[in-house]
Amino acid sequence: xxxxxxxxxxxxxxxxxxxxxxxxxxxxxxxxxxxxxxxxxxxxxxxxxxxxxxxxxxxxxxxxxxxxxxxxxxxxxxxxxxxxxxxxxxxxxxxxxxxxxxxxxxxxxxxxxxxxxxxxxxxxxxxxxxxxxxxxxxxxxxxxxxxxxxxxxxxxxxxxxxxxxxxxxxxxxxxxxxxxxxxxxxxxxxxxxxxxxxxxxxxxxxxxxxxxxxxxxxxxxxxxxxxxxxxxxxxxxxxxxxxxxxxxxxxxxxxxxxxxxxxxxxxxxxxxxxxxxxxxxxxxxxxxxxxxxxxxxxxxxxxxxxxxxxxxxx
Amino acid sequence: xxxxxxxxxxxxxxxxxxxxxxxxxxxxxxxxxxxxxxxxxxxxxxxxxxxxxxxxxxxxxxxxxxxxxxxxxxxxxxxxxxxxxxxxxxxxxxxxxxxxxxxxxxxxxxxxxxxxxxxxxxxxxxxxxxxxxxxxxxxxxxxxxxxxxxxxxxxxxxxxxxxxxxxxxxxxxxxxxxxxxxxxxxxxxxxxxxxxxxxxxxxxxxxxxxxxxxxxxxxxxxxxxxxxxxxxxxxxxxxxxxxxxxxxxxxxxxxxxxxxxxxxxxxxxxxxxxxxxxxxxxxxxxxxxxxxxxxxxxxxxxxxxxxxxxxxxx
DNA sequence: GAGTCTCCATAAAAATTGATTATCCAAAAA
DNA sequence: TTTTTGGATAATCAATTTTTATGGAGACTC
Numbered sequence: 001x002x003x004x005x006x007x008x009x010x011x012x013x014x015x016x017x018x019x020x021x022x023x024x025x026x027x028x029x030x031x032x033x034x035x036x037x038x039x040x041x042x043x044x045x046x047x048x049x050x051x052x053x054x055x056x057x058x059x060x061x062x063x064x065x066x067x068x069x070x071x072x073x074x075x076x077x078x079x080x081x082x083x084x085x086x087x088x089x090x091x092x093x094x095x096x097x098x099x100x101x102x103x104x105x106x107x108x109x110x111x112x113x114x115x116x117x118x119x120x121x122x123x124x125x126x127x128x129x130x131x132x133x134x135x136x137x138x139x140x141x142x143x144x145x146x147x148x149x150x151x152x153x154x155x156x157x158x159x160x161x162x163x164x165x166x167x168x169x170x171x172x173x174x175x176x177x178x179x180x181x182x183x184x185x186x187x188x189x190x191x192x193x194x195x196x197x198x199x200x201x202x203x204x205x206x207x208x209x210x211x212x213x214x215x216x217x218x219x220x221x222x223x224x225x226x227x228x229x230x231x232x233x234x235x236x237x238x239x240x241x242x243x244x245x246x247x248x249x250x251x252x253x254x255x256x257x258x259x260x261x262x263x264x265x266x267x268x269x270x271x272x273x274x275x276x277x278x279x280x281x282x283x284x285x286x287x288x289x290x291x292x293x294x295x296x297x298x299x300x301x302x303x304x305x306x307x308x309x310x311x312x313x314x
Numbered sequence: 315x316x317x318x319x320x321x322x323x324x325x326x327x328x329x330x331x332x333x334x335x336x337x338x339x340x341x342x343x344x345x346x347x348x349x350x351x352x353x354x355x356x357x358x359x360x361x362x363x364x365x366x367x368x369x370x371x372x373x374x375x376x377x378x379x380x381x382x383x384x385x386x387x388x389x390x391x392x393x394x395x396x397x398x399x400x401x402x403x404x405x406x407x408x409x410x411x412x413x414x415x416x417x418x419x420x421x422x423x424x425x426x427x428x429x430x431x432x433x434x435x436x437x438x439x440x441x442x443x444x445x446x447x448x449x450x451x452x453x454x455x456x457x458x459x460x461x462x463x464x465x466x467x468x469x470x471x472x473x474x475x476x477x478x479x480x481x482x483x484x485x486x487x488x489x490x491x492x493x494x495x496x497x498x499x500x501x502x503x504x505x506x507x508x509x510x511x512x513x514x515x516x517x518x519x520x521x522x523x524x525x526x527x528x529x530x531x532x533x534x535x536x537x538x539x540x541x542x543x544x545x546x547x548x549x550x551x552x553x554x555x556x557x558x559x560x561x562x563x564x565x566x567x568x569x570x571x572x573x574x575x576x577x578x579x580x581x582x583x584x585x586x587x588x589x590x591x592x593x594x595x596x597x598x599x600x601x602x603x604x605x606x607x608x609x610x611x612x613x614x615x616x617x618x619x620x621x622x623x624x625x626x627x628x
Numbered sequence: 629g630a631g632t633c634t635c636c637a638t639a640a641a642a643a644t645t646g647a648t649t650a651t652c653c654a655a656a657a658a
Numbered sequence: 659t660t661t662t663t664g665g666a667t668a669a670t671c672a673a674t675t676t677t678t679a680t681g682g683a684g685a686c687t688c
Contacts, residue, residue, distance in 0.1 A: 004322050004323065004326065004394065005398055006322075006394075007321065007322060008318050008320075008321060008322050009318065009321075012318065048398075048401050049405055050401060051602040054458065054601050054602050061458065063604070064404070064410055064411065064604055065401060065404050065410075068400055068401065068404060069397060069401060072396065072397035072400065073397075075393050076390055076393045076394060079386055079390045079393065080318065080320075080390060082386065083383060083387075083390070084319055086382055086386065087362050087379065087382065087383060090379050091363055091364065096378055096379075096382075144368065144375065286368075287368050288365040288367075290378055290379070
């Protein structure tokens with residue numbers, strides 16, 4: 001590993017002298033004394049074993065070696081300036097990348113709106129959204145591939161301790177029926193009515209599915225008695241199936257806002273049963289938090305947080 | 315003029331850490347202690363107001379800002395390395411340019427051989443030859459446009475003192491006749507025979523012409539009695555004129571070697587008259603001497619110098 | 629899970645580097 | 659000539675950097 005034969009300061013001085021044609025003027029320009037520039041140039045010449053300036057006449061003129069060095073000097077200093085600007089932009093959120101993680105539901109129905117808001121405020125920060133399972137998202141946050149994420153499922157125990165988990169919002173999983181289903185006229189269903197329905201569900205690996213199963217089970221239902229018409233792996237597909245009258249399903253309300261408004265899907269109420277899950281914000285406290293990430297968490301998320309979230313208070 | 319927010323040393327350290335994935339290993343690589351590395355990175359982070367490394371785990375990982383900076387860092391350091399190499403090449407004569415000045419005669423007949431020899435030894439140094447009048451060449455040397463030059467005439471007095479003038483070689487100006495000229499049979503001519511000749515000469519502005527006139531005059535000849543058939547401004551043109559039988563001329567022997575060997579031109583000897591002029595090497599002592607110029611003067615010129623030149627002794 | 633190791637941070641002391649003031653010298657300008 | 663200007667040099671002084679020594683936190687080992 002070779003020693004560096006010059007410093008940026010020396011290059012800066014070299015450039016100044018070349019521009020001003022004089023050691024003294026360069027010194028004035030750089031707000032140092034003339035001996036300082038003299039010594040630095042002498043050091044530079046000694047270290048590179050070249051003569052850079054002809055000091056003979058009234059003006060300090062570059063030698064051939066001097067001209068050669070000046071060329072590189074300008075390039076190097078330009079790169080330095082550019083680097084500074086890039087860093088500044090990053091600091092002032094005029095650049096950089098924010099990587100956000102989310103589970104299927106949040107990623108599909110919530111994040112686009114949030115990211116839109118963020119980009120409106122900081123159009124020069126590029127945002128990347130990664131939709132993965134809770135588990136995978138958790139690991140990505142842990143090893144820094146994702147800056148922050150919102151998940152709806154339960155993290156593996158080891159990650160639970162490693163990451164910072166903040167309750168963020170409550171996501172209601174509504175029971176939805178085809179709008180022309182006989183039961184869609186009843187004001188309120190009973191739990192037992194569920195056994196009469198044909199369900200279209202997410203596949204059993206899905207976090208959302210597990211959450212729903214667990215909540216139903218906790219409320220005293222025997223989930224093996226529920227009839228499952230089919231298992232699909234996309235919420236959109238399930239929505240279409242329900243609208244086509246193929247069956248009922250538990251779907252996040254955020255995912256069916258449009259359909260409810262249009263009346264193509266019916267949301268049913270069940271006595272003594274609310275299927276709700278907590279959405280959680282996860283970050284990695286042991287990692288550097290980018291400015292963009294910070295701002296997203298402080299300014300964007302709270303606007304979508306539920307009232308009981310700690311994020312509301314900020 | 316903005317302060318530089320980082321030093322090359324810091325960039326070097328940054329690069330080393332990024333490459334090694336560890337502060338300690340970087341320290342070892344750079345032959346410094348680990349705290350030195352730590353502090354420099356801390357300074358860098360403080361000055362740029364960014365976090366560069368996540369120091370959490372086993373390895374030091376770059377943050378987004380770190381990666382951004384590293385990119386510029388590599389570019390900058392590469393430019394530095396390149397600059398060093400270019401300078402080294404210049405020092406070791408593996409690059410650079412040598413600008414040589416010469417008058418018409420030397421430039422045409424002597425320099426090409428010298429430059430050939432030089433380029434054979436240092437093929438990577440590009441050589442530029444500028445053929446101009448003695449006067450103009452002198453000024454070019456004075457203001458540094460030419461590294462060194464060989465002239466055959468007299469410099470203006472002021473330049474004479476400013477420049478270093480070293481006798482370099484003696485250039486004989488031979489009286490040449492058409493080979494079928496009646497006088498070309500005589501073993502030796504008398505001075506008076508010159509009055510019988512028709513001369514083809516360089517134009518009267520030319521340094522060589524002035525030198526010849528002066529030497530003839532000094533030897534007692536009345537130059538206004540010499541018959542001048544025509545004045546041309548090119549030695550080659552004169553050579554052709556002489557070969558065509560149009561007249562006689564005084565020409566530098568170096569310029570007619572080939573013609574003498576071929577017998578197309580006759581060189582006459584004149585009793586008690588030798589027309590010789592001194593070729594002189596001129597350099598500018600108050601200016602930086604490039605390595606190439608140095609080497610040319612020390613190693614190439616002597617091989618072509620006459621025995622009485624100081625350059626021979628080197 | 630206690631012990632050990634590794635790696636980074638920190639504090640104080642030592643060394644190196646760089647800047648300044650005060651002259652000096654040489655060359656250009658008057 | 660004399661004066662002026664620009665650069666070199668020397669000694670002092672200040673700042674930065676490096677080192678030594680030490681502490682603490684996380685990661686492997688048994």
